[in-house]
Every structure is written in structure tokens, then in C-alpha cells.
Amino acid sequence: MKIDVVTLFPEMFDGPLGHSIVSRAIDKGLVEVNRVNFRQFGKGKHQVVDDTPYGGGAGMLLKPDPLFEAMESIETRERETKKRVILMDPAGKPFNQAMAEDFSKEEHLVFLCGHYEGYDERIRSLVTDEVSLGDYVLTGGELAAMVMIDASVRLLPSALGNASSAETDSHSSGLLEHPHYTRPAEYKGMKVPDVLMSGNHAKIDEWRHRESLKRTFFRRPDMLEKRELTQQEKQWITEFETENSDEESLF
The missing domain is CATH 3.40.1280.10 (SPOUT methyltransferase, trefoil knot domain)
Structure with missing residues (x-):
């Protein structure tokens, strides 16, 4: 280029x-x-x-x-x-x-x-x-x-050390990026989610997908207006709405 x-x-x-x-x-x-x-x-x-x-x-x-x-x-x-x-x-x-x-x-x-x-x-x-x-x-x-x-x-082939980094960036998939964690596993009482240390890659992928959707739902709901949601994503959004309603009822 x-x-x-x-x-x-x-x-x-x-x-x-x-x-x-x-x-x-x-x-x-x-x-x-x-x-x-x-x-x-x-x-x-x-x-x-x-x-x-x-x-x-x-x-x-x-x-x-x-x-x-x-x-x-x-x-x-x-x-x-x-x-x-x-x-x-x-x-x-x-x-x-x-x-x-x-x-x-x-x-x-x-x-x-x-x-x-x-x-x-x-x-x-x-x-x-x-x-x-x-x-x-x-x-x-x-x-x-x-x-x-x-x-x-940064999107040029070989520009990034890990080619998959660009694919999982916020906005590339139509969703915001999921949370990330690194060592130590616990810091000041804050723990890394167990699923990320489980070694079960299918479960990890599912957790990341759900967390991406959740972050987008709460921070950038406008992005979801353009997205054709799967049945699983619709189910998760219903859960987010319930969670949010439960939190609001505490105040």
C-alpha cells in the first residue's frame, strides 16, 4: 500500500x-x-x-x-x-x-x-x-x-503480530470487544472468571461472545439495531434485561 x-x-x-x-x-x-x-x-x-x-x-x-x-x-x-x-x-x-x-x-x-x-x-x-x-x-x-x-x-496482512487480533477488535464483529484478563488470577479481591482458566475452549468462546453482546447491549445499544440477532443472542439479551431490572429494584 x-x-x-x-x-x-x-x-x-x-x-x-x-x-x-x-x-x-x-x-x-x-x-x-x-x-x-x-x-x-x-x-x-x-x-x-x-x-x-x-x-x-x-x-x-x-x-x-x-x-x-x-x-x-x-x-x-x-x-x-x-x-x-x-x-x-x-x-x-x-x-x-x-x-x-x-x-x-x-x-x-x-x-x-x-x-x-x-x-x-x-x-x-x-x-x-x-x-x-x-x-x-x-x-x-x-x-x-x-x-x-x-x-x-493495522488491518494490513502481517501488520499485527497475531492476525486474529484485528478480527476480534471492537466493531469488527459488529459488537464491542469482550473483557480481557491476564495474571495474576486474583488481584485486590478481583478474580479472573473461572471459565477463562478452565481450558474448555468452546465454553471460553461462548463466554466471550456473551460478554461482547452484554457490553454492547449496555454501552452501545444502537449497534444492535443493525445486527440480525441469533436465537441464542436474543435469549442472552432477555437475561441482561432481567439482570438490569433486578439491579434497579434494589435502589
Whole structure:
């Protein structure tokens, strides 16, 4: 996979790209990340990349020409690859695990990171996807791009030490991830569930499935609205509702 990040602040990516899973993926040759500072395509002595909006209004807008020229430089370098161009935009489609999985299958991703008040509208003609990290506004698109790169790169084959880790992550299965425990078996009076030390893998899988469903039911019930529940899952949810009702009756 190849990734290009078009940004005014390429140095912001040094930390996220230089550590942990993304760094190891780069070292293994699984992904190549290039940073393109589009200020180099700005005009005049000060390499201006922004200007006031036509019609008036607060803030400054990114001019179209520096970003178009930055994209042309990438196209010149990587003519043969099919590119998915992702615009960081608070008005875009919310980023989620399914999108990360989709991105991880692409040959070449290009992240456009804006700054200031926004973009000249013509910049949108360059992009294939407009994506938001959430319902809030950041100073620039860099932090959002870092999150999306991390979430996508970790899904590349061999990026994780254990391939099954990504499969059991929260959201990958449509449920939140089940609780985890490690040694010691008891700490400050808190014990590891007996089933996890039983060696019965079928029972362990069942416990993990039930706990994933339970955590999702109580913390993110909205996720279950999209899920086609099995009979077993429906039975467990009935049990959760009973448990919750019993707890409420104590107060």
C-alpha cells in the first residue's frame, strides 16, 4: 500500500508514523507513506495557500491551485496506481471500522488535510471520499488523517503480530470487544472468571461472545439495531434485561 498525506504540517506525522504498528508496517515494507507539503505550491515570496472568501465572511479559505498542483505532483510520481483521495472534512461521512477495512484494501490512499476556515469548493472535484472523524471541528485535518491511517494500516496482512487480533477488535464483529484478563488470577479481591482458566475452549468462546453482546447491549445499544440477532443472542439479551431490572429494584 502507498499513502500520501497532503498537508501544511508534515512534521506532525513524525510521532504517529515513527512508533508502534504503523512504524513496523513501514519497516516491513507493507506500506509506504509520503508527506507532501502543499505550501511548496503556494504563490509569491511567502508561498500563500489561503485567501479571503468571495462574498465576505469570517476566516480564510484554502486556495484551489496549491492543492491541485500537489495532486498533480503525486499523479506524476505514481501514474500507474489507482488512487483513493480522502478529504478530511467535518461535513463528511463519519469514519468507522468498516471504512478502515475498506481503506486497508486499497492500493493507494491520499489524505487531503485542510486548515483555516475551509476549502475552496472546487477542491472537492479532486476527491473520491469526504470523511469526518466525528461531530466536532479540529484545527486541521492532520489528527483525523493520523487516526484513519493507523486504523487502516493495522488491518494490513502481517501488520499485527497475531492476525486474529484485528478480527476480534471492537466493531469488527459488529459488537464491542469482550473483557480481557491476564495474571495474576486474583488481584485486590478481583478474580479472573473461572471459565477463562478452565481450558474448555468452546465454553471460553461462548463466554466471550456473551460478554461482547452484554457490553454492547449496555454501552452501545444502537449497534444492535443493525445486527440480525441469533436465537441464542436474543435469549442472552432477555437475561441482561432481567439482570438490569433486578439491579434497579434494589435502589
